[in-house]
Amino acid sequence: MFKGNLQLKLGNFALDSGEFQFESAGVTVLFGRSGSGKSTLLRALSGLDRGTRGTLFFGDECWQSGKTALPVEARDIGFVFQTAALLPGKTVQSNLNYATQRVPKNRAQGPSFEEITQRVGITHLLTRPVDNLSGGERQRVAIARALLTRPRVLMMDEPLSALDWRAKTELLALIESVIADYQIPTLYITHAPVEVERLANRVVFMAEGHITSIETLAEATTRIDSPLFTEEGPVSVLHGHLGRVDEDGLIAFESAQSGAFCFWLNTTEPTGTPLMKHKARLRVLARDVALARARIEGISMLNQIAATITRIEADPKTHRQAVFLTLSDGQALIAELSQRSVESLNLAPKQTVFALVKTAALLDH
Amino acid sequence: MFKGNLQLKLGNFALDSGEFQFESAGVTVLFGRSGSGKSTLLRALSGLDRGTRGTLFFGDECWQSGKTALPVEARDIGFVFQTAALLPGKTVQSNLNYATQRVPKNRAQGPSFEEITQRVGITHLLTRPVDNLSGGERQRVAIARALLTRPRVLMMDEPLSALDWRAKTELLALIESVIADYQIPTLYITHAPVEVERLANRVVFMAEGHITSIETLAEATTRIDSPLFTEEGPVSVLHGHLGRVDEDGLIAFESAQSGAFCFWLNTTEPTGTPLMKHKARLRVLARDVALARARIEGISMLNQIAATITRIEADPKTHRQAVFLTLSDGQALIAELSQRSVESLNLAPKQTVFALVKTAALLDH
Amino acid sequence: MQIFGYPLDLDPILLTLEVAAITTVVLLIIGTPIAWALSQMRSRARIFLEALVALPLVLPPTVLGFYLIIALNPNGEIAQLLKYVGYDGQLTFNKMGLIIGSVIYSLPFTVQPIMASFEALPTQIVDAARTMRASFLDRFFTVIVPLARQGFLVGSVLTFAHTVGEFGVVLMVGGNIEGQTRTVSIAIFDHVESFEYAEAHMLSLIMVIFSILVLMFVYALNRKLQIKQA
Amino acid sequence: MQIFGYPLDLDPILLTLEVAAITTVVLLIIGTPIAWALSQMRSRARIFLEALVALPLVLPPTVLGFYLIIALNPNGEIAQLLKYVGYDGQLTFNKMGLIIGSVIYSLPFTVQPIMASFEALPTQIVDAARTMRASFLDRFFTVIVPLARQGFLVGSVLTFAHTVGEFGVVLMVGGNIEGQTRTVSIAIFDHVESFEYAEAHMLSLIMVIFSILVLMFVYALNRKLQIKQA
Amino acid sequence: QADTITVAVAANFTKAIEQIGQEWTKETGNQVRFSFGPTGGLYAQINNGAPFDAFFSADTKTPQKLMEEGKASDYMEYAQGKLALYSTTLPVAKEAEQIIQAASYNHLAIANPKGAPYGSAAVEVLKKMGVYDKINKDKKIVQGESITATFQFVMTGNAQLGFVALSQIKDPESPAKGKGEFWLVPQADYTPINQAAVLINGTKHADSAKSFINYMRSPAAVKIIESYGYEIPK
């Protein structure tokens, strides 16, 4: 649990969080426009800025009270800076050693040095001085270093911004598994909605130096006007589990309540691979969901799921309509349709319709 | 036209471009994994690294020949560094002045100081020292500075990586309009496919210090194994023009060859706005295209376009099949289906099918 | 002039401040290119040259002065050479001598700190200036010098303060000629020699106060520049 | 020892190198905290204190030496105070005196360059060390000092070279006792005074060569450290 | 027609010659500018083109050297210094020899015997007493670079006693006035410390400079010289 109320004045910019309180378990994403104060809030939470005022509790521990603050080095945090901040003139190896050598003996076990460096993809860089790494390489070293501090809290400021898509995917998986396996509460800044959907348990929205709201991922994603989704509109995140990989390369994503729904998904896993990981999240963009009054034949869309319309919301600005559906296991799914489609199909609440989903991204694998 | 063959050894890393030649007009994107040598190639092209060897011609001008190189300051380039590289201790204003004061009198006109700062969104920052800007703010100042140098060639190294989605969109539009209006050849490094699709005229693919291929955007996007699309699969980029905004908020995107196809798209423009810009690009993800043997009723998908299957390619690893379609004006559209769908629909070349597209992103507006 | 009832000769004070100021300026002009050249060298000779720059310090000032008056002797080669190129004046026992002596002796104080800050330059920022069409001299004065400001500050302060207090070299090369080359440090020494302790104390105090004021001014200016830029 | 037919007394050479080395080490120990404290100060007093640190330079060394022997005389307050806390030795006319004098006189050479490089520290890297649980002393020695290495190098070189050549203060406070406090600079001066120019030249040459070797060693070491770290 | 001459003077004679210069100016209307410094340093300066018209040395050896080298002429001994043993704490006036012999002091200050004639005179005295080797071996001798430094060593109490110039004690403003006591070393115990002046050859102000040197024998000058504890050499 993080709880408090922090102030930090930097020149003309004033961070004033307001009273806040949120669970620390899992991943908390700080989200907001550039210059809204995300990095400043993270630094205030970490104790790096001596000008921080206010109160802050991490669980029972008081980290800040007025002007007195627990020193950063006593907070047991791992920090990934927006600009890597590696120790110049040293090799990658000694940058990482700096972190490992200072881990107290009694800290819980974490992933090994070899595991981290290998999965972060920097094994071949260990003997290189950090000064001439590429942008992406620097970020990977910074992530490895933060994980190797065996922190009690992990704080990451846009850790993946300079990485290519494959590296991003691999590192997301790594971060996710480390913080899940070792139960490390994580505060994470990103501008990429897909990182939010993939990692977040809750989202702290920021604007102009204030926390504007703190929402669970479900709340944040299903709000039609969520700031998360200026880009791609609302998103539904469905929870379920994976079945076996079929002969034709598809895998079933099923509701925990058997028979409620079954999505057929693509996978790169070879045929016959047994259920890889029980629980999974499925990300469905509302604008990827089409609706039909009846099951449709002669079409390439395999996923046609029966659902009930709960309500229809119109966005007057765009003429787009968000159709909220309930699947038979009670999970929510949103479809975004044009006004023209809603009218021509005569859609209304309580109707049973079929949701056609062509594309859906599996978030965990 | 850029033409040459550049070498640059940095420690253990060797850039060796191989012979290359590409049109300079428009935007050339350098694409490759982290550490593949994109930034190094860009520096070699710019002349910033004195260790550069080989030959380089920009049009008729010789920029590099063996060890002799035209000095950077005589090349008239604008450069956005991966790490902003602003002059510390100075205000935003004087950082920008540094660029404007050194523009030769005889340089072609470009957008005004006010226009740039306003569209980049840094007017409120002008009096601020650059040392305590946020990550995204720094990047915006760096972009403004490069545009204000009135360059003959613009080189940008991941200029938008630290920006939120809205800032990204705005800046993409700005960059696009400046380089189009003032005909500035641009070299652009990014990891984001959407930036490639939006800006690129051609893509230079890099791996391990070499240029692996140089392709036009169309070639790069329609290759099923294009390195651009590890993330979201192949993409079709359709060229056409926009019609009027309809009463129900939809806008028509039509083929230049009238009647060939018409996509109904969402727009945020108010009803009745006349055709905003004649030419436009439409980006359609292959996995967003469903196929049906016949036109389908009772479904919310408005866009059902007749097309002919030209060929079907299977990716043996994933069991995914790319179905290449030709629209009636000859443009190509790709649909990515599961093996199961291809089989159950009995799809084969030469068949006429209906392509159902729910989501399509308009790239220019 | 009278202060607290003691006669105060202003000449040495003015001379000292003048020589210290000129020396500082001359050394900034000479020392900056030397520091730059050294900082850019990659060869092994550099270690040797760096050590060489520190050399004027290791000889006792009077002895250095002794060697200087031998080298700059009106019949010596240097003087002859200068006569050849048109400079006909004497090089020693006048203000010129004071300045030459101070410049040589204080060279390390200017060069070393400036060289150190040239080494620490962030190359990418200098690169950025190049992409904005700044030629070498342009970016040297508009980017490199401001970035190396701390080095210039330390170099100037050490040079100025040291020249004010310089005694041995100045005594030898200047010749302690009343009203011409008698700097404050020598004047204080003369007072001590002749038991005029009160005068010596007063002159020391004045020098200390003067220097504190000059240095405070320099530091304050530095701060202001920093803040204005910032 | 004989060199080129002249008797060469090794004592002053060894003494000089010893005093210079000890002074450098003592000043690094004393000067570093002073430089740090100054670099962290934000108040206006700082400008004054910075100027104060440069002060030992503005007094002529012999005069500074004169004031020092007054302050350190065996019946003076400082000596009495030290006797009180158990140090019974004399403070002047021995190695202790040489070191005290050199330390005071060379203070600015150590403090100023180190302070300048403390000012230029990239705060975010020090912050990163804090997030890796490095306590103040830990990060001071493992991050701050390496980052400020150039300042320490310049400070040490200037201090060492200057102490080798120091003359006025050392002469006063040391008392030129043969075999005990006669440093090379005094020995050379003696030779010059008594027209033994050949001996003076030789001793100067030896000192110059010695110092070049020491400084080259320091620079080479610095390079090696840089490369090893890198 | 008034003339200005520049005269190099050994530092220990600073105050006396400044007063004499004022008298000379009053009498002749000519101006004199002084350059004070250590004898050895002044010699080196004269050798290297310093614009001095006359040189007042602290010894006789250096002017003689200049004469031999053909750089000077008109040699004249203008003063004779007296050696004194001075202490601020010990009763040297009466028991000088016992105190020196007993060697219960930490430091005995002398001037540098290599450069300063007071230093070599002090060594002579100590040798004559037969203690020089012993106290030198015991590192009791501290050397001032000049007779001034030597005096300061004693005056500040860092050295318990020392051989200084009588002129430093006799000086009307001497800090030794009323502080401690001294013993005038018998002239027989050491070679006379004569100070000589010479005219520098080739000066454009030879006449005035010669007149200034000769002025040392004028009654006014003699009075000033004697008031500082010097004698006039025969």
Ligand SMILES: Nc1ncnc2c1ncn2[C@@H]1O[C@H](COP(=O)(O)OP(=O)(O)OP(=O)(O)O)[C@@H](O)[C@H]1O
């Ligand atoms: N020392 C300072 N003085 C004045 N303003 C500052 C200072 N440091 C930061 N700011 C301002 O505070 C605001 C918030 O900065 P912060 O770095 O927290 O933004 P952010 O939300 O992390 O943005 P980004 O996404 O661009 O990194 C910015 O407008 C920034 O310019």
Ligand SMILES: Nc1ncnc2c1ncn2[C@@H]1O[C@H](COP(=O)(O)OP(=O)(O)OP(=O)(O)O)[C@@H](O)[C@H]1O
């Ligand atoms: N001075 C140097 N010495 C040794 N290797 C270097 C040096 N500079 C760069 N490299 C290496 O060259 C490779 C290419 O670097 P470059 O910066 O061009 O990569 P990039 O493609 O831009 O990657 P990113 O997307 O991460 O920015 C990297 O592996 C980098 O570590």
Ligand SMILES: [Mg+2]
């Ligand atoms: Mg930030």
Ligand SMILES: [Mg+2]
């Ligand atoms: Mg790069």
